[in-house]
Amino acid sequence: MLQRPRRNRQSAVIRSMVEENRLSVKDMMFPLFVMEGQKTQTEISSMPGIYRFTLDLLLAEIESCVKLGIQSFALFPQIPESKKDSMASESYKKGNIYIESIYQISQRFPEISLLTDVAMDPYSSDGHDGIVQDGQILNDETLPVLAKMAIAQAQAGSKLIGPSDMMDGRVGFLRQALDEAGFSQVGIMAYTAKYASAFYGPFRDALESAPKFGDKKTYQMNPANRREALIEAELDEMEGADFLMVKPALAYLDIISLLKENSHLPIAAYNVSGEYAMVKAAAQNGWIDGEKAMLESLLSIKRAGAQVILTYFAKEFAQLKLA
Ligand code: PBG
Numbered sequence: 005m006l007q008r009p010r011r012n013r014q015s016a017v018i019r020s021m022v023e024e025n026r027l028s029v030k031d032m033m034f035p036l037f038v039m040e041g042q043k044t045q046t047e048i049s050s051m052p053g054i055y056r057f058t059l060d061l062l063l064a065e066i067e068s069c070v071k072l073g074i075q076s077f078a079l080f081p082q083i084p085e086s087k088k089d090s091m092a093s094e095s096y097k098k099g100n101i102y103i104e105s106i107y108q109i110s111q112r113f114p115e116i117s118l119l120t121d122v123a124m125d126p127y128s129s130d131g132h133d134g135i136v137q138d139g140q141i142l143n144d145e146t147l148p149v150l151a152k153m154a155i156a157q158a159q160a161g162s163k164l165i166g167p168s169d170m171m172d173g174r175v176g177f178l179r180q181a182l183d184e185a186g187f188s189q190v191g192i193m194a195y196t197a198k199y200a201s202a203f204y205g206p207f208r209d210a211l212e213s214a215p216k217f218g219d220k221k222t223y224q225m226n227p228a229n230r231r232e233a234l235i236e237a238e239l240d241e242m243e244g245a246d247f248l249m250v251k252p253a254l255a256y257l258d259i260i261s262l263l264k265e266n267s268h269l270p271i272a273a274y275n276v277s278g279e280y281a282m283v284k285a286a287a288q289n290g291w292i293d294g295e296k297a298m299l300e301s302l303l304s305i306k307r308a309g310a311q312v313i314l315t316y317f318a319k320e321f322a323q324l325k326l327a
Pocket residue numbers: 123125133168169203204205206207208220275276277278
């Protein structure tokens with residue numbers, strides 16, 4: 005035998021020397037949830053270890069994450085049911101909890117990167133990402149609402165917006181709206197290949213944002229499709245996206261790798277709430293080693309080609325004493 009692959013596995017030093025991918029906290033973006041009120045944090049029951057914070061406590065949480073080396077965050081709001089309506093008009097109201105949070109976070113932590121969410125569902129009484137009429141999700145009518153939201157966020161200090169809605173043409177529409185409003189430096193992380201997935205369940209618990217009727221299959225992608233992700237990627241790239249995102253991550257590693265090979269833009273992957281919940285649930289039952297399963301799944305996302313990993317594990321990862 006001339007080739008014996010085991011020779012390069014025989015000691016920890018050699019294994020480390022030939023290691024092709026290594027995780028760093030710098031790869032990660034930590035999603036956070038904000039809610040109205042004061043001095044309160046509520047654990048999300050389907051996401052052990054993840055909380056909704058009122059803004060005062062959220063600022064303290066970000067500070068502790070920054071001390072651990074986390075540089076990058078994503079933010080989502082939980083909006084009281086009484087403020088939701090069919091047009092998501094709360095979403096761009098001055099001083100709403102989300103806009104206020106963006107303002108305070110960017111004032112207090114100018115050095116971090118904060119991805120701010122552009123989508124109607126947290127504010128929609130229908131729980132959908134677009135305007136609903138007669139049971140249909142309207143596309144073109146939704147775009148101006150998204151643009152108002154994006155501009156309100158940019159005015160509050162956002163430097164990176166994440167349209168998570170999957171309406172056609174929204175990246176180009178938002179790019180133009182931001183440019184015309186003088187925000188040509190605000191970037192767009194496009195949710196490019198966002199699939200209609202069962203793995204969003206715990207996130208919808210966190211936001212109380214589940215659709216009130218039907219599902220999201222007329223706008224989010226069919227999990228059976230791979231080539232269609234290339235169409236979405238080409239469009240987002242032509243429309244001016246700065247990042248392409250694949251979501252969820254673990255069940256879609258092939259899509260991450262496909263986009264990586266077919267685009268020169270940085271690729272992000274969203275290791276979503278259900279993927280987090282599965283590892284946590286199994287670990288709490290003593291069925292798997294949670295820490296090792298976390299590291300292995302994060303590594304698989306990086307190996308597939310993601311340069312940015314949005315993950316609820318970011319803080320836990322940052323707290324590990326890795327050599
Ligand atoms: C909706 C949105 C969803 C997530 C982020 N933005 C869920 C959905 O499409 O219903 C899911 C994130 C997660 O599960 O962690 N705009």
